[in-house]
Amino acid sequence: MGAPIERLCEEKGLKMTGQRRIIARVLAESDDHPNVDQVFSRASEVDPRISLATVYRTVRLFEESGIVTRRDFGDGKARYEESSDDHHDHLIDVESGEVFCFHDAAMEKLREKLAKSLGYELVDHRLELYARPLKTKK
Amino acid sequence: MGAPIERLCEEKGLKMTGQRRIIARVLAESDDHPNVDQVFSRASEVDPRISLATVYRTVRLFEESGIVTRRDFGDGKARYEESSDDHHDHLIDVESGEVFCFHDAAMEKLREKLAKSLGYELVDHRLELYARPLKTKK
């Protein structure tokens, strides 16, 4: 890990700057879908001279390059996660705000079927479950 | 129709102003999930003196009162639709931008099951299918 980003910058003729390296690492090490402010503060811990504008630019660059995926869980702030092959969905714990990923094949199939039955070909989707921890006992 | 909003304003001790009546009617008559600008321009056709701020305030008031539901299809603008009992989902035609509502019981059941299997109780969800019309023939 760490390598893919540098390889990609090469491929695209991009310069591998210190800032990009740091932001890439922050994103790779975060599994909590951080928003830009969070990426910014984590990157700032490594190098306090990084600016918010650079984080915005870099994160967008990475998104356009397919390295990261932008998410939007309805709080008005974009969140980012490393791109992965499995098209997973998210469960948001409404009490803690934590986000969990999951993948369900049956659901995926159902989505395809549904779109087709409506005369459409699925190109993307968004599924978020907002849920509260089950109280197994009082 | 039309009545429910007035009844609700009474219940909440709200004044039934001309603006609210117009905005309520616009929302009731729209089935295309308009954003605030669209509500504003439709309301302006009825009474050009209505301000954008009033539309924002009213639409929010209606949302808090449960009369309308706010949606967010990822374009950065809130969209509104009359609240309904069926928890339907949306299919967005990525070519035309049109939005269709649908409801699928199997999917609903699957969501509940999934949340439970993760140790959660579902309180809300969001499902959007972004799709392209099937070309049945050239």
Add this chain to the structure above:
DNA sequence: TTAGCTGCAAACCCTTTGCTGCGTA
């Protein structure tokens, strides 16, 4: 009459962008 509402414009928040100096290749 009066509490609540509207219009206007300014303020907010997140995000993008123009410009100038800096650093990678």
Add this chain to the structure above:
DNA sequence: TACGCAGCAAAGGGTTTGCAGCTAA
């Protein structure tokens, strides 16, 4: 060296809000 990149601050787009006058009840 040269072009791309970073930092700063200002601008942008959607949404909210402070204030003073207006209006439904």
